Amino acid sequence: ASQLFVETFGKVQQHFRDVFRTLFEGGDAELRAVGEDPLECEIEIVAKPRGKHLQSISLMSGGERALTAIALLFAIYLVKPSPFCLLDEVDAPLDDANVERFIRMLRRFSKHTQFVVITHNKQTMEAANCLYGVTMQELGVSKLVSVRFDTRANGAAEDAAELA
Amino acid sequence: ASQLFVETFGKVQQHFRDVFRTLFEGGDAELRAVGEDPLECEIEIVAKPRGKHLQSISLMSGGERALTAIALLFAIYLVKPSPFCLLDEVDAPLDDANVERFIRMLRRFSKHTQFVVITHNKQTMEAANCLYGVTMQELGVSKLVSVRFDTRANGAAEDAAELA
Amino acid sequence: MFLHKLEIQGFKSFVERTEVGFGEGITGVVGPNGCGKTNVSDAIRWVMGEQSAHQLRGDSMEDVIFSGSPGRKPLGLAEVHLTFRNDRGILPTEFSEVTVSRRVFRSLRDIRDLFFDTGMGSHAYSVIERQMVDHVLSDNSGHRRFLFEEAS
Amino acid sequence: MFLHKLEIQGFKSFVERTEVGFGEGITGVVGPNGCGKTNVSDAIRWVMGEQSAHQLRGDSMEDVIFSGSPGRKPLGLAEVHLTFRNDRGILPTEFSEVTVSRRVFRSLRDIRDLFFDTGMGSHAYSVIERQMVDHVLSDNSGHRRFLFEEAS
Ligand SMILES: Nc1ncnc2c1ncn2[C@@H]1O[C@H](COP(=O)(O)OP(=O)(O)OP(=O)(O)O)[C@@H](O)[C@H]1O
Ligand SMILES: Nc1ncnc2c1ncn2[C@@H]1O[C@H](COP(=O)(O)OP(=O)(O)OP(=O)(O)O)[C@@H](O)[C@H]1O
Ligand SMILES: [Mg+2]
Numbered sequence: 200a201s202q203l204f205v206e207t208f209g210k211v212q213q214h215f216r217d218v219f220r221t222l223f224e225g226g227d228a229e230l231r232a233v234g235e236d237p238l239e240c241e242i243e244i245v246a247k248p249r250g251k252h253l254q255s256i257s258l259m260s261g262g263e264r265a266l267t268a269i270a271l272l273f274a275i276y277l278v279k280p281s282p283f284c285l286l287d288e289v290d291a292p293l294d295d296a297n298v299e300r301f302i303r304m305l306r307r308f309s310k311h312t313q314f315v316v317i318t319h320n321k322q323t324m325e326a327a328n329c330l331y332g333v334t335m336q337e338l339g340v341s342k343l344v345s346v347r348f349d350t351r352a353n354g355a356a357e358d359a360a361e362l363a
Numbered sequence: 364a365s366q367l368f369v370e371t372f373g374k375v376q377q378h379f380r381d382v383f384r385t386l387f388e389g390g391d392a393e394l395r396a397v398g399e400d401p402l403e404c405e406i407e408i409v410a411k412p413r414g415k416h417l418q419s420i421s422l423m424s425g426g427e428r429a430l431t432a433i434a435l436l437f438a439i440y441l442v443k444p445s446p447f448c449l450l451d452e453v454d455a456p457l458d459d460a461n462v463e464r465f466i467r468m469l470r471r472f473s474k475h476t477q478f479v480v481i482t483h484n485k486q487t488m489e490a491a492n493c494l495y496g497v498t499m500q501e502l503g504v505s506k507l508v509s510v511r512f513d514t515r516a517n518g519a520a521e522d523a524a525e526l527a
Numbered sequence: 528m529f530l531h532k533l534e535i536q537g538f539k540s541f542v543e544r545t546e547v548g549f550g551e552g553i554t555g556v557v558g559p560n561g562c563g564k565t566n567v568s569d570a571i572r573w574v575m576g577e578q579s580a581h582q583l584r585g586d587s588m589e590d591v592i593f594s595g596s597p598g599r600k601p602l603g604l605a606e607v608h609l610t611f612r613n614d615r616g617i618l619p620t621e622f623s624e625v626t627v628s629r630r631v632f633r634s635l636r637d638i639r640d641l642f643f644d645t646g647m648g649s650h651a652y653s654v655i656e657r658q659m660v661d662h663v664l665s666d667n668s669g670h671r672r673f674l675f676e677e678a679s
Numbered sequence: 680m681f682l683h684k685l686e687i688q689g690f691k692s693f694v695e696r697t698e699v700g701f702g703e704g705i706t707g708v709v710g711p712n713g714c715g716k717t718n719v720s721d722a723i724r725w726v727m728g729e730q731s732a733h734q735l736r737g738d739s740m741e742d743v744i745f746s747g748s749p750g751r752k753p754l755g756l757a758e759v760h761l762t763f764r765n766d767r768g769i770l771p772t773e774f775s776e777v778t779v780s781r782r783v784f785r786s787l788r789d790i791r792d793l794f795f796d797t798g799m800g801s802h803a804y805s806v807i808e809r810q811m812v813d814h815v816l817s818d819n820s821g822h823r824r825f826l827f828e829e830a831s
């Protein structure tokens with residue numbers, strides 16, 4: 200078990216560095232296992248966006264931390280792909296340019312993984328293959344409506360925006 | 364001191380209910396002091412948006428909790444106005460309609476309080492009297508630029524959006 | 528494709544039977560604050576075996592049953608069914624379609640409580656995610672008291 | 680109007696002297712992730728007396744001094760000045776303008792450390808605010824390990 204953990208962790212470490220560099224368009228990042236016993240060690244995350252110092256993620260900005268967590272999630276998926284994945288408003292702290300990078304990566308992964316993405320962000324809505332709106336027109340009662348189904352009509356994002 | 368706390372708390376309770384009802388366009392909310400000793404008691408927050416049950420804020424949605432916290436902040440300001448207030452991306456979990464309600468309240472309070480509001484939201488940017496952009500064109504070095512100064516030019520929000 | 532469809536009935540704010548079909552790639556879910564989007568993801572986690580009522584923002588598992596609205600009485604049952612297409616043989620079975628289901632019935636005492644409206648029980652202040660929100664409503668009520676004393 | 684202007688020099692990513700003028704009402708601050716917006720609010724909290732380095736996301740107060748960039752060496756001093764107009768007599772003084780200032784110098788040992796690049800010291804994993812992020816990178820490394828073991 201300890202051997203399997205070390206191997207898997209090694210693969211995730213490698214992928215994490217690559218995915219981080221893709222999402223941050225440069226820079227560097229590391230997952231560090233701290234401690235003697237592989238089954239007892241703690242895991243630290245250090246990252247260095249372009250032009251900045253290698254530092255614990257606690258010193259990064261809100262948006263940088265969110266993007267780093269997204270990088271870790273995708274790195275784990277590369278080692279052990281999940282058939283589906285649920286994301287709830289993970290794009291909330293990201294600026295427009297970072298949302299775009301996030302979406303580009305999401306699209307690539309979505310060839311092998313189904314994603315259910317809850318969002319308030321117009322760019323993210325636009326990237327969905329299929330879009331559902333949830334409303335509470337009757338007080339306290341949720342109702343689901345299909346906004347778009349793989350047609351990519353331009354009007355769909357505006358309809359969704361009105362719902363949101 | 365205990366007497367002063369009870370009086371102040373009573374005023375905040377009253378305002379919290381009113382501000383909540385304004386931001387949620389109805390519903391109800393309460394601040395409850397739990398315990399015998401006013402100087403030792405714990406403070407609970409319960410809220411009931413329209414059509415929903417009175418429940419602890421832990422059962423509300425992400426956006427509803429954020430808006431409730433904003434209501435509490437403004438309620439405290441009504442009892443003890445602060446000359447200035449710093450808000451860092453508090454509008455991130457709010458949908459478009461709630462951002463609009465938040466802004467309407469912000470504008471009213473801004474007659475007596477100066478607000479410094481950090482945001483990624485286009486509507487909030489639009490509401491600012493004066494807008495600064497921060498950029499890092501030189502890696503690792505922040506630079507502040509004035510985007511708009513009380514002219515409300517239409518182009519300003521787009522310039523800000525490009526910066527953001 | 529793996530995830531095929533989700534059926535929700537009586538689960539949290541989804542009092543009516545609701546069906547969500549999943550296609551290839553990215554399925555987006557949008558809507559105003561408080562309309563039920565996270566409740567959809569709660570339903571998926573619940574039917575996939577989530578054991579912690581706290582993770583579903585409740586006190587007990589029965590908190591996921593529709594608890595009523597101005598126009599509707601509370602229900603006594605919540606159920607969720609999640610259907611998978613097994614064409615890629617991901618699941619260790621020869622069936623081409625697999626449905627996972629979960630139900631919870633309201634206990635008799637809970638129904639009595641509903642009628643007597645005991646209010647919100649022992650929910651204490653909660654952790655709220657946003658940074659400023661942490662300052663206003665922190666998990667540590669000493670902090671919140673400090674805010675009031677500051678206002679005194 | 681009360682808040683008049685903020686001057687930042689050598690504080691975090693603001694290596695150059697930067698001046699922010701405040702007008703009536705709402706002053707908005709925008710920009711991409713990581714460009715320095717929260718650092719502006721950190722500067723205000725710091726000059727107003729914030730004692731906790733942790734609240735400013737650092738280990739010690741010296742972490743607020745500009746620590747260098749590809750094109751610039753680290754500085755040895757950070758200073759922030761916040762000027763108030765006192766026309767409404769909010770401050771208990773007869774002066775019409777009041778400036779609060781704060782400085783911190785880098786200690787000699789810290790300068791030596793910078794040259795030997797000891798890396799990031801004992802920063803442990805941090806609490807991250809977003810909900811999914813809590814699951815991926817929780818403060819409890821047992822949780823994060825679980826994620827890896829799940830992947831094993
Ligand atoms: N058992 C229940 N019965 C009826 N309504 C419930 C129940 N449990 C939760 N709710 C309601 O569901 C709503 C929460 O919905 P949800 O968390 O899905 O919102 P959301 O769409 O994710 O919003 P946001 O964008 O703010 O995150 C709450 O207002 C709550 O009152
Ligand atoms: N002492 C320092 N010297 C140089 N740079 C620093 C120092 N302390 C922090 N920084 C840098 O400042 C950046 C953080 O900026 P800040 O938190 O203000 O971003 P932000 O504009 O609020 O972004 P977001 O929109 O993601 O919240 C980090 O990338 C960090 O590397
Ligand atoms: Mg939600």
Ligand SMILES: [Mg+2]
Pocket residue numbers: 260261262451716717
């Ligand atoms: Mg920030």
